[in-house]
Amino acid sequence: MRAAVRHLVGLTLGASTGAATLGCLALAGLVIAPALGWPRYRTTALRLVNGGVIGLARLEQWRLGRFHGDTEAAAYRGYGRERALTYLGVRWPVGLLGGAILLLTVYGAGTAVVFAWGWARGEEPDGIPFEWWVVAYIGTFGLVLAFLALQGLIGVVRLERRLAHRFLGPTDADALRRRIEELATSRAEVVQAVDAERRRIERDLHDGVQQRLVALGMLLGQARRHPARSAELVEQAHEESRQILDDLREVAWRVYPTALDNLGLEEALARVAERSPVPVTVEYRLTGRLPAPVEAAAYFVVSEAVTNATKHAAASRISLAVTTEQDGFVTVTITDDGAGGADPAGSGLTGLARRVAALDGRFEVRSPAGGPTVVEAELPCG
Structure with missing residues (x-):
């Protein structure tokens, strides 16, 4: 109802501006056009025409x-x-037509x-x-006329x-130029995102896996030098090797989760929810498989958002929804009840925005102070 009233107001204003445009064009033809032939008044007349038009x-x-x-x-x-x-x-007759239909x-x-x-x-x-x-008879005739009037207003x-x-x-030409600029910007941002991801993987390997491997080597060396404590040290080395495997598995999932290829996006997101220390509810409404780039982008958006909510937002509950839109887009929404205040310009969220933009998608973060934080990505799925 509100939309219908808004359109009716717009049509009413359109009829008024159509009549005003007709009057201004007539005035320009009768008064301003002759003034263009006088050099003394030409500049003023042109200024009036430009400003009015x-x-x-x-x-x-x-x-x-x-x-x-x-x-x-x-x-x-x-x-x-x-x-x-x-x-x-060419527009003023359309405005007057809309006004006539309204009248x-x-x-x-x-x-x-009245009847x-x-x-x-x-x-x-x-x-x-x-x-x-x-x-x-009159009711039927009136309904037909009302239908024709409604279709006429929609057509206007x-x-x-x-x-x-x-x-x-x-x-x-303008659209092509804007598209080229968007593609150039998106390409540069993708390169930056890839470089940032490589640096993060190298940092994870250096600070995590490498340090644990050094500790594992030290434990095995102590076991060789101290046979009396070998059993205890070997047990510690075994536990350290398990931690190393977990870290390697985590790094591998950050590079590319194999579950996307083997089981699909739904199973990969379920594993993200299982690994999260915060309870995550998953609502997955897709029926078929998405293109591989879209599934990868959706997965990384969810993984990064869940990680941020766990580490920085002090969230106690996270909800995840993956739905489809009628215009050929898949929407991924992650909501947490944390403290809010997430910075969209941060490195992690900026990388996600670049990844989504590379697919001509839309990325938005709403995180007021005190929460909740909503991360939403719309990805074209063809």
Whole structure:
């Protein structure tokens, strides 16, 4: 209901701006155009034309974004006076058409109310008596007209959007240039993310596995030098070897979890939940397999988010949801009840954002002070 009211307000404003645009174009043709032939007034006339045309175009963009939800058309500012003037010239009839449909709709609704009120009082509006076949005939005719009016209003909104995208949106060259810039940026960020991941793996191997291997060698050396304590030292060395295997397994999972290839994303996420010291509830709503790059990105987003919630957020509960959207995207949402205040510019979250951006996805972190923290990634799944 709120959306319908918002669209109706937008159409009403569109009819008003259509009439205003028609008046401004007529004024420009009668007053400003002759002034262009006078060198003394040409600069002032051009300034008025530019300001008026761009101002009306910006007003239309604001209306489309505010009342019709077309944020893409409302955000672009790369058009010039010629494109804006062309848009206003072809758009004003559409605005007046929407206003005419609204007026006819209001007139029809008012007529129905008058007839219903008259029949309720025992009168015969316009000499029409209250009989069931008359009510059925008029009701059927009114429903058909209401349906046509509704379809007409929907068509006007769609036509408004198409005109805005055609004349006020980015051209093919602009879209191609923006896409090239996005790909160049994404490529550089992927290289940085890969380098950061390599450094983290090297640090884990150096600070974890390597140090434990040194300790294992020292224990075995002590066992050789002290036969009396060999049993105790060998037992310690055995425990140390188990820790080394766990660390190596953890590093291998950070590089690439083999469960993704063997068992799929659902099983890999289940293992992340099992290894977490904090309880993790998993809601997995996908029915088929995703492309391998998408599964890998989803896995690393979940793994990093769960690790951050465990180590830094002091969370007591983590929930994970993997769902699909109608527009061909898979959404991964991780929520924890920790202290919040996560920094999206941190190295870990920045790496995840770069990984998601490399797939043309969207990554968002919402972490107010005091929590909860929500990490959400939308990944295209083809």
